[in-house]
Amino acid sequence: MAVHMVEAEPSYINLGFEPGEAKRPPPFNPSAVTQKPQYTIEPVAPPPAKPKSVKKKKCINLSQVAVMVLGLGLCAATMLAYYFLSPCGVNVVWCGDGLCVKQEEWCDGTAHCSSGQDEANCVRLSGDDFLLQAYSRSSQTWRSVCADDWTDEYGRQACEGIGYSRDTYVSSGQTPVPSSGSQGFMRLPSNTNPNIPLQANLQNSDTCPSGKTVTLRCIACGSKPSLSSDRVVGGQEAAAGAWPWQVMLMDNVTSTACGGAIIAPYWILTAAQCAQRSLDPSSWRVYDRIHGRMDYMFLPFKTVAHVVTFPDYDSKTHNNDISLMKLHDPFQISDSLRPICLPNVDMEFTPPQPSWIVGFGRTSEGGAAASKLMEAQVSLISRVKCNSPEVYDGKISDSMICAGNLQGGVDRCEGDEGGPLVTEKDSLWWLVGVTSWGQGCGRVNKPGVYGNVAYFLDWIYAEMKAWTAVTPGRLKKRLTWTTQKSLFIDM
Incomplete structure (x- = not known):
């Protein structure tokens, strides 16, 4: 890390840090290819008729007919293309494995x-506030x-x-329904059958009798000890144990290290390039609670069972620089490791x-790697500013976010790849980005670029679910993720 620091909303919508963007799409739908192509046919109106010449009228009529025929031909071609590309047809979703499912059967609990x-x-x-939402098939909205x-x-x-x-x-909690109202709710009926899946029990409702909705904490995350009180913006050595989710990933083949973040007892989030x-x-070896760079030589480690890299990672553009690692044995969560x-x-x-x-x-561009774990404070930078000509000139995609200091001096650097970019909100710490790339280290107008974690949420959760039941004797089958992405599903 250049810690003085001198170099270097399914489709996905970034809801990570820029307000006012579009809402997220419906839940994971591997049949995005079955949606109609966005073709727009706008026939050109013929010139006005001139009644003085009957012969001219006939020509105009022929022009109208020609435009209509052309329009119908394009419509027919569009429909043929749609049905050719879609193996299922209208209002039917393709599973990606040869099966087709009716739209109303999507997210029905079966x-x-x-x-x-x-x-x-x-x-x-x-x-x-961790508000729980469920997908409504009938309204095709989240409630x-x-x-x-x-x-x-x-x-x-x-x-x-x-x-x-x-x-x-x-735990589960409750929060009052906003006074501004709601566009409807999902509700458990009073005669709920506890032996069937939650999604099959949930029903659409215009009202919420209790006036309260569910909040849900699925994992004890985001708390950390306050061990450093005199941090400086330019970077400094981190106090031991100050970042309880930080891990070092050591590759025995290339003898190189990367950073990573614990997101669940079995799961590490890191960069695809790592x-x-x-x-x-x-x-791979995974070391937790490591403070000195060479401590790994004397510490126990976790071994990796599966490496799952986002399928569309592009090493040239740095798009989709995200990866998951599943451990053989889980971390034992504690105050010092969470x-x-x-x-x-x-x-x-x-x-x-x-x-x-x-x-x-590295603590400076071209300098030596840090001997101790280093920390530095940076600021999130808007994508518009980061894509401006004087900064990265349009190279920042939706899968990336920028953070640093446009005046230079504070940045990630070579060797920090895969490490977390975190921020505090409402007394909890959140994983905003994964260290990816930058031009130099700490240069003016060249801030660090990070994988946008919010952009990958659906993929992260779907992979965590898909790999949960996988054992060494079971394989994975590659199925369609979206039009241009893929997902590994357990066979």
């Missing part, structure tokens, strides 16, 4: 696709869940549906919100 893709990402958490008849067992089911383990469940150094899980919170839908981290980067990277 798996119709062979690998259950139709029941993925049907519940989610919203806002910094808050009424607290009426809610129990901890349904809370565990909901957490499992999101992508967490039932074992990490913390994971691609070795896709062999057995080559996960960072993933951002919930609809959270706003508004530039220039203060954030922190941590790592063992």
Whole structure:
């Protein structure tokens, strides 16, 4: 980390830190290719008729006919293309494995696709109060869940549906329905059958009798000890234990290290560029609570069972620089070792919100790597500003966010890749970004660029769910994620 620091809303919508953007799409739908192509046919009107010449009228009529025929031909071609590209047809969703499911069967609590893709990402958490939302098939919208008849067992089911383990469940809470009203709710009927999935029990409701909706904590995340009180903006050595989710990933093949963040007992989030150094899980070692760079030589480590890299990672443009690692054995969560919170839908981290980067990277451009874990405070930078000609001139995609200091001096640097960019909000710490790239270290108008965690939420949770049941003797099957992305589903 250059810690003086001198170089270097399904489609996805960034809801990570810029307010006013579009709402997130419906839950994971691997059949985005079945949606109609966005073709617009606008026939050109013929010139006005001139009644003085009958012959001219005939020509004009022929022109009108020609335009109509052309329009009909284009319409027919569009429909043929649509049905050719879609293996299912109208209002039917393609599972990606040869099966087709009716739209009304999506998120109904029963798996119709062979690998259950139709029941993925049907519940989610919203806002910094962890408001539980469920997808309504009839309205094709996300709705808050009424607290009426809610129990901890349904809370565990909901957490499992999101992508967490039932074992990490913390609690369910309640929050009053906003006085501004709501566009409807999802509600458990009084005669709920506890033996069927939550999504099958939930029903659309115009009212919420209790006047309260469910909040849900699926994992004890985001708390940290206050061990450093005199931090400086330019960067400094971190106090031991100050960042309890920080890990070092050591690759035995290339003998290089990367950063990473604990997001669940079994799961590490890091950069795709790190994971691609070795896709062999057995080559990786994961070290937690490491403070000195060489401490790994004397500390125990965790081994990696699976490496899951986002399929559309582009090493040239740095797009989609995100990866997951699943451990063989889970971390034992404690005060000194705990996960960072993933951002919930609809959270706003508004530039220039203060954030922190941590790592063992170089302390200056071309300089030596840090011998101790270093920390530095940076500020979030809007995508518009970061894409301006004097900064990165349009290179910042929706899968990226920028943070740093446009005046230079504070930045990530070589060796910090994969490490977390975190920010504090409402007394909790949230994982906003994953260290990816930058031009130099700490240069003027060249801030650090990070993988935008909010952009990848659906993929992260779907992968966590898909790999939960995978054992060494079971394989994964690659299925369609969206039009241009893919998802590995358990066979």
